[in-house]
Amino acid sequence: MSASQPLLQVEDLHIALSTDAGSFPAVEGVSFEIARGETVGLVGESGCGKSITALSIMGLLKPPLGLAGGRIRLTGQEIQNLPAAELRSLRGKRIAMIFQEPMTALNPLKPVGRQIAEMFVLHQGASWREAEQKAVEALTQVKVPAPGRRAKDYPHQLSGGMRQRVMIAIALACEPDLLIADEPTTALDVTVQAEIVDLMKELCAARGTAILMISHDLGLVTDICRRVCVMYAGRIVEQQDSEQIFNHPQHPYTQGLVASLPRLGMRAQHGRRKLMEIAGVVPGITAYPGGCRFNPRCSRATEICVKVVPELEALGDGSLVRCHHHG
Amino acid sequence: MLGFVIRRVLQMVPMLAAIALLIFVLFSVIPGSFATGQQDEGLGLDMAVVARMRAELGLDDPLHVRFGAYVKQLATLDLGVSFRSRQPVADMIAARLWPSLKLTIAAMGFAIVIGLPLGFVAALRPGSLVDLGLMVIAVSGLSLPKFWLGILLMYLFALTLGWFPSFGYGQGGLWHLTLPALALGVSPMALLARTTRAAVLDIMNADFVRTARSKGMNEYRVVVWHVLRNALVLVLTTIGLQFGSLLGQGVVVEKLFAWPGVGSLLVDSVFQRDIPAVQGCILVITMFFLVINTSVDIAYKLIDPRIRYT
Numbered sequence: 001m002s003a004s005q006p007l008l009q010v011e012d013l014h015i016a017l018s019t020d021a022g023s024f025p026a027v028e029g030v031s032f033e034i035a036r037g038e039t040v041g042l043v044g045e046s047g048c049g050k051s052i053t054a055l056s057i058m059g060l061l062k063p064p065l066g067l068a069g070g071r072i073r074l075t076g077q078e079i080q081n082l083p084a085a086e087l088r089s090l091r092g093k094r095i096a097m098i099f100q101e102p103m104t105a106l107n108p109l110k111p112v113g114r115q116i117a118e119m120f121v122l123h124q125g126a127s128w129r130e131a132e133q134k135a136v137e138a139l140t141q142v143k144v145p146a147p148g149r150r151a152k153d154y155p156h157q158l159s160g161g162m163r164q165r166v167m168i169a170i171a172l173a174c175e176p177d178l179l180i181a182d183e184p185t186t187a188l189d190v191t192v193q194a195e196i197v198d199l200m201k202e203l204c205a206a207r208g209t210a211i212l213m214i215s216h217d218l219g220l221v222t223d224i225c226r227r228v229c230v231m232y233a234g235r236i237v238e239q240q241d242s243e244q245i246f247n248h249p250q251h252p253y254t255q256g257l258v259a260s261l262p263r264l265g266m267r268a269q270h271g272r273r274k275l276m277e278i279a280g281v282v283p284g285i286t287a288y289p290g291g292c293r294f295n296p297r298c299s300r301a302t303e304i305c306v307k308v309v310p311e312l313e314a315l316g317d318g319s320l321v322r323c324h325h326h327g
Numbered sequence: 328m329l330g331f332v333i334r335r336v337l338q339m340v341p342m343l344a345a346i347a348l349l350i351f352v353l354f355s356v357i358p359g360s361f362a363t364g365q366q367d368e369g370l371g372l373d374m375a376v377v378a379r380m381r382a383e384l385g386l387d388d389p390l391h392v393r394f395g396a397y398v399k400q401l402a403t404l405d406l407g408v409s410f411r412s413r414q415p416v417a418d419m420i421a422a423r424l425w426p427s428l429k430l431t432i433a434a435m436g437f438a439i440v441i442g443l444p445l446g447f448v449a450a451l452r453p454g455s456l457v458d459l460g461l462m463v464i465a466v467s468g469l470s471l472p473k474f475w476l477g478i479l480l481m482y483l484f485a486l487t488l489g490w491f492p493s494f495g496y497g498q499g500g501l502w503h504l505t506l507p508a509l510a511l512g513v514s515p516m517a518l519l520a521r522t523t524r525a526a527v528l529d530i531m532n533a534d535f536v537r538t539a540r541s542k543g544m545n546e547y548r549v550v551v552w553h554v555l556r557n558a559l560v561l562v563l564t565t566i567g568l569q570f571g572s573l574l575g576q577g578v579v580v581e582k583l584f585a586w587p588g589v590g591s592l593l594v595d596s597v598f599q600r601d602i603p604a605v606q607g608c609i610l611v612i613t614m615f616f617l618v619i620n621t622s623v624d625i626a627y628k629l630i631d632p633r634i635r636y637t
Contacts, residue, residue, distance in 0.1 A: 060540055092544075106535055107539070108557070154632045
């Protein structure tokens, strides 16, 4: 394993939705890399394929969704076709995941300490007694007050923020190389969101854990991540450094996303005007348009956009964009 | 916890009182009486005898007087005296209660031991041949009337194969118990299998099961650590309701297999217009339902920490 080898490489990932009416591409040709300790964001509207991309990395796609092609490499090793048992030993131990809804993501009938302890029993062969002690430590690390008492609580006795802290404790219990966070703050109050985001940033930085952050919230993602991939209708349409994407969005969709974010000082700069919105909705998987999938909603669309699928084009500064009329 | 149990037990008292009232009203308004019943049976009693019997049994008293006597009786836990046998109803039922309970428990045991695993297996392989086969069994089990199933069982296992006796209680052993317990247990078994299948399928799609898988658990541990108990919470209601109503459902099966239980006593007493016996039997069957339901509520609290009753 060379030092420059990326932690995670997703190459030309295809995910298909099988229905009675045939097979439809839910994710098409998605490629990205995450280096050790790097933070990468995956941004897009609901239904653009970001969550299923994450689930495919975990090997947790369920029918009717299935991997239709491409490679997923973890430190060089292809993992998309691993036998179930080997894949399980990666899950939780090297790649961990946090989900959107912390209420339903925890088993309602088990004390949260026990649910954290499972990780130590599964991956470190600890006894339950040791594991439960480690679980209390894990709760301390995610800054849950009175962790010894909280460990005995059931999920319904905790607030949303506390539950998400428990999820983070579970995910980071075995010090994974990669943490996939699927909309980890969407279900939380705004003030709690900031706490959770700071906690994730801090803990992952201390452990050198890479983060793949999935969100519809461009502002949140650029806050945490060094690099951002923007997805639209199953394809990556733009990849840029977080710092640049606000000032120089290349793809019309990203430009729309940026323009629809409220920002401090906007009124002073541009005067009183309405917040932008992107007209229309993301098409359903079974109804993707030909050519560039954004063309029905794009103000710059021309004939070529309807006919030809634009390639992902490298711009000089390391960013990528998939548009015939970018810039 | 103890306070909760006491409260739940006390809550049974008004329920029982309401049922007792209902039974009394029902049997006061239906036409015919024990005395006229004797006459109908062609015993040729003359009117003077009938009149004397009515007076002796208190059937001539106005409704409110009879109701007063009934309440007074119940308040002293006395179920009255049978019109026909002149024995205390409580003694008659006591002799019949154990056979009935035995039959009910055996049937429910069969339903749980077979139904739960069947539902589980079906749910873990949804859409498979196993699933399909099990659900066909479940649907037929639910739709077969108990008396018809009982006759089929008798024909096959008693008359044709000769493995089991076709009816009777014998010494009260397993040999005599098997066929009636099967006849009574198949429908709750089928219902349980279906409920379990639905519950497990439901839980298998829950977010926390996805979390469990994302932890790197194998499917066996996912099921044992996370699915089992959650599914049980959903199935417990069905178990409770079925178990509770089984003593009542047993009436048909007991009569068919000449099983000396509360159910056959009830049927005989109805035909003889033996009102105290009928009232006693129904009260006992109701009581059983209430006790089972209360136990289920208590079990819920033990299994599910979210439940808080006040």
